[in-house]
Amino acid sequence: xxxxxxxxxxxxxxxxxxxxxxxxxxxxxxxxxxxxxxxxxxxxxxxxxxxxxxxxxxxxxxxxxxxxxxxxxxxxxxxxxxxxxxxxxxxxxxxxxxxxxxxxxxxxxxxxxxxxxxxxxxxxxxxxxxxxxxxxxxxxxxxxxxxxxxxxxxxxxxxxxxxxxxxxxxxxxxxxxxxxxxxxxxxxxxxxxxxxxxxxxxxxxxxxxxxxxxxxxxxxxxxxxxxxxxxxxxxxxxxxxxxxxxxxxxxxxxxxxxxxxxxxxxxxxxxxxxxxxxxxxxxxxxxxxxxxxxxxxxxxxxxxxxxxxxxx
Amino acid sequence: xxxxxxxxxxxxxxxxxxxxxxxxxxxxxxxxxxxxxxxxxxxxxxxxxxxxxxxxxxxxxxxxxxxxxxxxxxxxxxxxxxxxxxxxxxxxxxxxxxxxxxxxxxxxxxxxxxxxxxxxxxxxxxxxxxxxxxxxxxxxxxxxxxxxxxxxxxxxxxxxxxxxxxxxxxxxxxxxxxxxxxxxxxxxxxxxxxxxxxxxxxxxxxxxxxxxxxxxxxxxxxxxxxxxxxxxxxxxxxxxxxxxxxxxxxxxxxxxxxxxxxxxxxxxxxxxxxxxxxxxxxxxxxxxxxxxxxxxxxxxxxxxxxxxxxxx
Numbered sequence: 001x002x003x004x005x006x007x008x009x010x011x012x013x014x015x016x017x018x019x020x021x022x023x024x025x026x027x028x029x030x031x032x033x034x035x036x037x038x039x040x041x042x043x044x045x046x047x048x049x050x051x052x053x054x055x056x057x058x059x060x061x062x063x064x065x066x067x068x069x070x071x072x073x074x075x076x077x078x079x080x081x082x083x084x085x086x087x088x089x090x091x092x093x094x095x096x097x098x099x100x101x102x103x104x105x106x107x108x109x110x111x112x113x114x115x116x117x118x119x120x121x122x123x124x125x126x127x128x129x130x131x132x133x134x135x136x137x138x139x140x141x142x143x144x145x146x147x148x149x150x151x152x153x154x155x156x157x158x159x160x161x162x163x164x165x166x167x168x169x170x171x172x173x174x175x176x177x178x179x180x181x182x183x184x185x186x187x188x189x190x191x192x193x194x195x196x197x198x199x200x201x202x203x204x205x206x207x208x209x210x211x212x213x214x215x216x217x218x219x220x221x222x223x224x225x226x227x228x229x230x231x232x233x234x235x236x237x238x239x240x241x242x243x244x245x246x247x248x249x250x251x252x253x254x255x256x257x258x259x260x261x262x263x264x265x266x267x268x269x270x271x272x273x274x275x276x277x278x279x280x281x282x283x284x285x286x287x288x289x290x291x292x293x294x295x296x297x298x299x300x301x302x303x304x305x306x307x308x309x310x311x312x
Numbered sequence: 313x314x315x316x317x318x319x320x321x322x323x324x325x326x327x328x329x330x331x332x333x334x335x336x337x338x339x340x341x342x343x344x345x346x347x348x349x350x351x352x353x354x355x356x357x358x359x360x361x362x363x364x365x366x367x368x369x370x371x372x373x374x375x376x377x378x379x380x381x382x383x384x385x386x387x388x389x390x391x392x393x394x395x396x397x398x399x400x401x402x403x404x405x406x407x408x409x410x411x412x413x414x415x416x417x418x419x420x421x422x423x424x425x426x427x428x429x430x431x432x433x434x435x436x437x438x439x440x441x442x443x444x445x446x447x448x449x450x451x452x453x454x455x456x457x458x459x460x461x462x463x464x465x466x467x468x469x470x471x472x473x474x475x476x477x478x479x480x481x482x483x484x485x486x487x488x489x490x491x492x493x494x495x496x497x498x499x500x501x502x503x504x505x506x507x508x509x510x511x512x513x514x515x516x517x518x519x520x521x522x523x524x525x526x527x528x529x530x531x532x533x534x535x536x537x538x539x540x541x542x543x544x545x546x547x548x549x550x551x552x553x554x555x556x557x558x559x560x561x562x563x564x565x566x567x568x569x570x571x572x573x574x575x576x577x578x579x580x581x582x583x584x585x586x587x588x589x590x591x592x593x594x595x596x597x598x599x600x601x602x603x604x605x606x607x608x609x610x611x612x613x614x615x616x617x618x619x620x621x622x623x624x
Contacts, residue, residue: 030407062431063405093375094599095342117431119374119462120579120601130600150431152464267432287406288442289432 009077009108012141013084016111016171016200016219018050019236020086022058023226024270025072026280030287032068034075036280040226041079043279047229050219050236052080053113053143055088057150058223058267062090062117063286069100073107084110086143090117094133101137111170115145116153124159135168143171143202161194169199173221176205177212184215192216206232206266207258210251213239223266224257227273228309256303260296268292272300277310321389321420324453325396328423328483328512328531330362331548332398334370334538336582337384338592342599344380346387348592352538353391355591359541362531362548364392365425365455367400369462370535370579374402374429375598381412385419396422398455402429406445413449423482427457428465436471447480455483455514473506481511485533488517489524496527504528518544518578519570522563525551535578536569539585540621568615572608580604584612589622 023040026033044052054076055061055069064072069087076085087109089100097114104112114134116127135142144163146155160172174191177184191201202219203212209220213236225232231254238247251258261269267285272292274280285291292300304310335352338345356364366388367373367381376384381399388397399421401412409426416424426446428439447454456475458467472484486503489496503513514531515524521532525548537544543566550559563570573581579597584604586592597603604612616622 057431065408092598096377116600119369119429120577121461122600126600126602129602133599149433265432286404287445288428288434288438290438290441 010080010082010084010110012139013051013086013110013170014141015198016051016143016202018219018240019225019229019233020051020053020202020219020221021049021226021229021232022053022056022221022223024274024280024284025055025059025064026271026274026284027286028281028284032071033281033284034071036274036284037072038075038079039279040274041076044226044229045079045081045083047233049083049225049229049233051084051086051110052076053086053088053221056113056221056223057147058226058270059088060267060286061088063289066099066103070103070107073104073109077108086111086113088113088115088145089134090115090145092117092119094130097130097134098137101134101140105138105140109140111141111143113143113145113173115147115151117151118153122153124156127153127159128162131163131166131169135166139168141170142168143173144169145173146175147173147204148175157191157194160191164195164199171200171202171219173202173204174217176208177203177215177217179211181211181214184211188212188216206261210235210239210247214244214247224261224270224273227270227279231309254307257307257309260300260303264292264296269300272297273304276301276304322392322394322396322422324451325363325398325422325482326453327510328363328455328514330531330552331537331541331545332363332365332514332531332533333361333541333544334365334368334533334535335388336538336586336592336596337367337371337376338583338586338596339598340593340596344383345593345596346383348586348596349384350387350391351591352586353388356538356541357391357393357395359545361395361537361541361545363396363398363422364388365398365400365533368425368533368535369459370538370582371400372579372598373400375601378411378415382415382419385416385421389420398423398425400425400427400457401446402427402457404429404431406442409442409446410449413446413452417450417452421452423453423455425455425457425485427459427463429463430465434465436468439465439471440474443475443478443481447478451480453482454480455485456481457485458487459485459516460487469503469506472503476507476511483512483514483531485514485516486529488520489515489527489529491523493523493526496523500524500528518573522547522551522559526556526559536573536582536585539582539591543621566619568619569621572612572615576604576608581612584609585616588613588616
């Protein structure tokens with residue numbers, strides 16, 4: 001794997017640990033809001049996140065065209081102050097995925113994130129071949145993005161293991177862990193058992209962040225932490241410092257936030273937070289996706305005040 | 313609604329009845345195979361289908377870029393010999409849907425077909441606003457495309473009725489009917505009850521074609537009939553002639569075909585038929601979607617021979 005610095009971008013990562021924050025790609029009147037996007041990236045830099053993943057589900061990648069995606073990666077790399085920038089490259093067609101990988105590489109991304117997005121239902125062999133094509137396209141490391149709620153594809157541990165053998169795979173982003181700590185640990189261990197040693201595991205589903213890290217995941221891929229990184233970093237650093245009880249307590253403090261995300265989804269909640277805090281213009285999501293409804297926004301505002309997140 | 317002839321295309325339809333056939337968009341070495349596509353359209357013209365719907369799920373619309381889609385519509389209109397050509401215009405982002413409608417109109421389509429494709433889960437209000445934007449974009453009639461197996465969105469009859477009030481909606485394409493004839497009739501009647509009189513109902517899911525038409529649907533939107541139209545026309549014409557028992561018997565003769573479609577999906581089966589009959593080059597589907605596996609192709613070949621479909 002290439003590890004020498006790329007003069008035009010961030011250095012390809014060889015492993016992912018800690019917090020990877022997923023910023024929104026805010027729109028303004030239906031166009032990419034570059035100023036707001038740069039502001040979000042700068043917030044993540046100031047907070048000290050370990051990596052920035054643009055064009056994740058939270059970054060609306062499936063709604064953006066090739067030129068918009070390329071612009072987002074370039075802006076992120078320019079403003080990331082050397083923090084590794086990973087970029088989502090998913091698309092319906094393999095050929096388009098490969099074009100996005102070319103663009104990510106040219107724009108200086110440190111790695112890519114790939115979900116098996118489907119319109120037609122894909123089988124394991126089709127998904128494996130997609131990852132084979134993606135890993136063969138460049139030396140950029142690839143994160144396997146398992147997001148069944150949006151892709152409607154279900155990975156087995158067996159398929160994780162098969163894909164993880166491909167050169168260039170560095171991490172598997174799993175959709176969550178069981179609530180019970182023992183079961184969570186067993187879940188992560190069972191995945192770990194099928195992966196080569198150099199391939200890490202990252203947890204997503206923000207409510208599962210603390211539990212996932214405590215259960216042994218290497219990384220927390222956080223959606224809402226792309227907009228409010230400080231509390232998510234607090235949880236992450238507590239686990240890294242060997243203080244799981246503190247991390248668990250910090251996460252429990254955010255229970256009302258996890259509940260709202262459970263109801264409305266992390267994208268809509270993140271966008272509403274950004275809009276309320278002036279980090280994005282109103283209606284920053286790509287239609288047909290609409291933001292929270294007025295009653296949900298009122299609930300969010302109360303909750304942010306009560307949790308002391310409104311000033312972050 | 314505009315009904316005057318358009319010198320550059322087919323005449324916008326005011327109602328859809330009979331058989332609407334969905335041709336594949338075959339690729340060759342990953343590029344649009346124009347010769348094969350024209351051949352498929354000419355087969356449908358020769359068979360005498362009532363309309364041709366390009367860029368449906370069978371036409372791989374979600375895998376094609378804007379230029380490819382525009383080319384497909386133009387080719388179809390040029391070779392349709394005046395048979396109305398409808399075009400799928402679905403996309404993740406409303407703005408892209410509207411661009412596809414502009415292209416369909418400029419290319420001479422007689423109507424468009426729109427599915428609420430989602431990456432983020434959409435709610436009823438979001439889907440309604442999508443159809444409001446689409447119907448407001450042009451005078452082209454719009455077919456509501458309910459395809460839950462690919463969109464993962466579930467329409468209620470209440471939402472059908474709400475959308476059907478929008479000017480320009482001419483038909484609801486439903487994903488199937490119950491197997492029991494009485495239940496099928498009640499199902500179609502319940503949908504009919506929420507629709508304005510000018511809005512029709514079309515059945516899809518090829519195994520349900522005969523049952524849907526017998527139960528009172530106006531149209532059969534057929535996937536595999538885009539490749540082998542003659543038997544599907546036979547079924548359609550029998551129902552139209554008041555011979556439901558004959559239509560039912562013709563459909564039952566095709567039971568092995570319906571079973572293979574149930575196992576492998578209509579897109580993969582249609583593509584394998586086209587490839588075997590020399591109507592498309594090998595591997596005509598857009599990757600990551602692969603064609604049938606060798607044992608499924610062998611099963612298909614036997615079945616086509618046994619049913620007498622190999623010479624069609």
